[in-house]
Amino acid sequence: MRAVNPYLNFNGNTEEAFNFYKSVFGGEFVTVMRFGETPGCESMPETEKNGIMHIALPLGSSLLMGTDVPKSMEQVKFGTNSSITIDAESREEADRYFNGLAAGGKVGMPMDDMFWGAYYGMLTDKFGVQWMINFDSRIK
Structure with a gap:
């Protein structure tokens, strides 16, 4: 196994969360993709096109990754499961x-x-x- 990479889902505040994590851990994002730049998302509501489709921040030899969950999908419920x-x-x-x-x-x-x-x-x-x-x- 090369790495274990946690992937976090957010209800529209992925960018805010990852800028916070970047301020704590340092480094630069290796990937920032927005829904509006992604093939297949053309029919997405304009209000969601600026959302984060995928973001990755290096943490040592791993990546912390995340996404915004579109409002059309079941919203994220944070709990004690991870x-x-x-x-x-x-x-x-x-x-x-x-x-x-x-x-x-x-x-x-x-x-x-x-x-x-x-x-x-x-x-x-x-x-x-x-x-x-x-x-x-x-x-x-």
């Missing part, structure tokens, strides 16, 4: 990601040393996406 786990390379990096993602969100478990030996925390960001941030100095 989380994105980030294995940081240092405590400082873990804190930076955690604090950045927590801005405007809700901390479920602050970053702390855990009984299993890792430095770990959990949060839900302001877009309803759950994150687990982990740093384990025993892993190289």
